Amino acid sequence: MSRPLSFREAVTLVARREFGQRIRERSFFISLLITLGIIAVVVLLPRFTDFGAGSYDVALVGEPSGLQEAVSHQASVADIEVSFRPAADAAEAEQAVRDGDLDAYLDGDSVVVDQSLDDSLRAVLQNAYSQVEGARALESAGIDPADVSAALTSATLQTVTLDPDADERETRGAIAFFGTIVLFGQLITYSMWVAMGVVEEKSSRVVEVILATIPARALLAGKIIGIGLLGLVQLALIGGLGLGLASALGAIELSGPMITPVLTALGWFVLGFAAYASLSAAAAARISRQEDLQNVTTPVNTLMMVSYFGAFYVFLNQDAAAAGVLSVVPPFSALIMPLRMARGDAAGWEIGLALGLMLALIAVLVVLAARIYEGAVLRMGAKVSLKDAWAARRKVIS
Amino acid sequence: MLELDRLSRRYGDVVALDDLSFAVRPGQMYGFVGTNGAGKTTAMRIVLGVLEPDSGEVRWNGAPLNQDIRREFGYMPEERGLYPKMQIHEHLVYLARLHGVARITADKAASDLLEALALSERASDRVESLSLGNQQRVQLAAALVHEPTVMVLDEPFSGLDPMGVDSMAAVLRARVDAGAAVVFSSHQLELVERLCDAVGIIRAGRLVADGAVDELRGTAANRFRLAVGAAPGWVAALAAAVPGLTVVEDGDRTAVVELPPSGDDQSLLDAARALGPVHQFTPVRPTLADLFRSVVAEPAVPSGSEKVEAA
Known part of the structure; x- marks a missing residue:
């Protein structure tokens, strides 16, 4: 009634259990919701802070002729919003400024504010005032007001952008940076799940029952693949829902160039997870109790933290030579390369080199981790030293 | 197998x-x-x-x-x-x-x-x-x-x-x-x-x-529990009558005796009947627990050191 399982069937069976068990756990959905909540906050935050910054309420006492048009014109040039409020006299305007209903009012040759005058509003008001006063002076010198007005309004500087994609690139960089944070969170969480899963099997001794049926490598591979797939699914959900949320809220425009960084991040997650999960599994196989987990996974987590701070550094110093190096050297490349790729900073050869080195590292780590795991996973009790785990493998395999 | x-x-x-x-x-x-x-x-x-x-x-x-x-x-x-x-x-x-x-x-x-x-x-x-x-x-x-x-x-x-x-x-x-x-x-x-x-x-x-x-x-011992309706001292008389018999337990009314490996239980019974009416004649077989205690209590083999199970 039974037949031997191939290695692949065994791996599939284990991976399905890991995936199926964990996707039903409440923590999966809770962490998904929390991440989406953070995305929503990050997307919405600039809109709240923008409220005071780009728009002003101003009153012009005595309504000097032409000033309102001049202010509106200057405001549109400076890309800020100025709304005019009626004010019967200086006293009423002053009260409104004190109450915070108005940001500023103009009275004759002075501008009155409550505490300080915002720089961009100052420039707008100053330019408009000079324009109006200058026109009046020219007018009184006998020049046609219409000519003056035409001359002054047409004398606006045109902006010629040499790098028209900069905006878009910045946005992609921002998405990728946020992606790095999420990616780091995913890597550390799911590597930890692998480690906890390994210890759970050891501490409950179920590993003895399992390993009486399938090879240790199949159990290890199945566990990493199952949990990794779950991490990938969650990351894809975060990416998809996050982009959807951001575009629904009007923070970004959904287009190919915006989706690419998310796909890049997914790809790098797979690579980064393969490396970190192998390390975590090997570390966790050395111990038999969840309490000791912190102790053995600290080196792995430290490596991840260093990558993470590296990503911050690269985000802030995009042109530094170190940025180029860090984005190529594994395992740091897993967090840093997606950032540079999204911004379009990485050359093709750099991406190729980073991929090649990462794959090479993974190949080495998988072999090392599998051997440590096999050597240590059935040894209960005290922490197994790396040396013993390495040497023990001969016996378990034969 | x-x-x-x-x-x-x-x-x-x-x-x-x-x-x-x-x-x-x-x-x-x-x-x-x-x-x-x-x-x-x-x-x-x-x-x-x-x-x-x-x-x-x-x-x-x-x-x-x-x-x-x-x-x-x-x-x-x-x-x-x-x-x-x-x-x-x-x-x-x-x-x-x-x-x-x-x-x-x-x-x-x-x-x-x-x-x-x-x-x-x-x-x-x-x-x-x-x-x-x-x-x-x-x-x-x-x-x-x-x-x-x-x-x-x-x-x-x-x-x-x-x-x-x-x-x-x-x-x-x-x-x-x-x-x-x-x-x-x-x-x-x-x-x-x-x-x-x-x-x-x-x-x-x-x-x-x-x-x-x-x-x-069965191989551990050849023991019998006997109850004989005779005056006290019958146990000693029985031991004298059957060559090689050892007395394991001597009560007033019942006793446990052990025959040598070559001993014959029927001649033991005959010897007992000669002393008086035999009320009980039962082979006493050690329980597994007795057996276990006896083999485990034997002195350790020379090479034997303290043994432990897999931790």
Whole structure:
């Protein structure tokens, strides 16, 4: 009634259990919701802070002729919003400024504010005032007001952008940076799940029952693949829902160039997870109790933290030579390369080199981790030293 | 036939198994007894391939064990091993499938076993939500779900109430009657005596007694309990009448005596009748517990050092 399982069937069976068990756990959905909540906050935050910054309420006492048009014109040039409020006299305007209903009012040759005058509003008001006063002076010198007005309004500087994609690139960089944070969170969480899963099997001794049926490598591979797939699914959900949320809220425009960084991040997650999960599994196989987990996974987590701070550094110093190096050297490349790729900073050869080195590292780590795991996973009790785990493998395999 | 052939295993300086050999036939229930740390768990782990011996091998029907043969084995480790958060039925199906059983068959086998162990209502509960006794039943089910031809159970009865013991024993007996070879370790010697066809006693990694329970008890001593309606002093008279007779226990009315190996029980009876009416004449056979105490209490073999089981 039974037949031997191939290695692949065994791996599939284990991976399905890991995936199926964990996707039903409440923590999966809770962490998904929390991440989406953070995305929503990050997307919405600039809109709240923008409220005071780009728009002003101003009153012009005595309504000097032409000033309102001049202010509106200057405001549109400076890309800020100025709304005019009626004010019967200086006293009423002053009260409104004190109450915070108005940001500023103009009275004759002075501008009155409550505490300080915002720089961009100052420039707008100053330019408009000079324009109006200058026109009046020219007018009184006998020049046609219409000519003056035409001359002054047409004398606006045109902006010629040499790098028209900069905006878009910045946005992609921002998405990728946020992606790095999420990616780091995913890597550390799911590597930890692998480690906890390994210890759970050891501490409950179920590993003895399992390993009486399938090879240790199949159990290890199945566990990493199952949990990794779950991490990938969650990351894809975060990416998809996050982009959807951001575009629904009007923070970004959904287009190919915006989706690419998310796909890049997914790809790098797979690579980064393969490396970190192998390390975590090997570390966790050395111990038999969840309490000791912190102790053995600290080196792995430290490596991840260093990558993470590296990503911050690269985000802030995009042109530094170190940025180029860090984005190529594994395992740091897993967090840093997606950032540079999204911004379009990485050359093709750099991406190729980073991929090649990462794959090479993974190949080495998988072999090392599998051997440590096999050597240590059935040894209960005290922490197994790396040396013993390495040497023990001969016996378990034969 | 499952054969353990000259297994040795050390942990550092500690000898856990020292040339251990025994065999279990299909249709036989073999009790494996020994003091704590005598090497029972180590031996069982080696049979299941969870541990490698330093020397010696385990064979099934003459062939050295490999992963494929072990697929037909069922194992219940001493430290119970189940995923605490998995549902019971799902867990059993998973284990059966790891043994290579097809999904539909596994599904049915798991349901049937839970039925037999009176756990059907808990089928979709998580393992951790069960009482320890019930977890132990699930553990047994886990060892049985792929209908193994060989079962290796480490302390399957420890911690069970009498009803639990009976239901587990019945399930095991049914498997043995169906032709499975079952080895289990236990400290409950009365239970081993009652259930097992054969027993092995292990001390310090060596097998010191091996055979059918009756055989072991029978060869141990040639003792009889006698009650004779005669005046006090009849015991001494009897001892004088039968050459080589030793008095083990001397009460006023009854006594326990031991014949030399060559002694004849009928001439003992005749000698007793000559003294007066014999009210009782019963062969006294040592229990397994007596046997166990006597072999375990023997002085250690010269090479014997302190033995421990796998930590």
